[in-house]
Amino acid sequence: MKKRILLNESEILYNGPVTEKSLGEDWTIHHSEWNIEEEWLVGKNRGNWPGMAVLKQDFPGNMLVEFEAQTLLPSSHDINVMWNGEWLKDDDRRGIAYVAGLQGWWTGKVGIEKSDEYKFMVGTPLLDFVPGKIYRIKAGSINGHCFIFADDRLLLEAMDPNPIDSQSYTKVGFEAYCSMIRVKNIVIRQIHWENVDMKYIPEF
16 A cells, blocks of 8 residues: 555665575574574474574565465464564563464464554454465565565555654564474565555446
């Protein structure tokens, strides 16, 4: 709404693939198991908490995270991604962050939330999610205007009335929440965008 992402002008800051070597050197793992199987980053977490793989690199500003992902059967839910985030070392938990995902929030929703107070949460049950299917996902935000796409279809967008300070909260990661997922072809971009003047043309 009222914005256009200029993808070809959005600088690529990260472009995998993730290898066993880079997983050990460039990522931190929290409350879950993550490993490499062929070209996939595979995450397993049986708990009802965020099981995360977080990049050590900082990504300040308006971020767009693009990737392919699927649940690994019999796991049927929760493919989640974090940006503009942090991991609190002393408390060993996620702090402030945006999180978006498919087939989550306990009742099979596409959702976006802001941790760690969770006063900003939006969701919809309208995606006919197929467990095991590979989805091409894009998620991110522009000054608190959050969105998630799957297979080039905008599924959800919402304006955070109190946006995260994207210069201070700079971590990107992936989350398995009582789920088993795999991710590949990860691209992280600094969003370049323009305003769009939107209006109706009379139809009668």
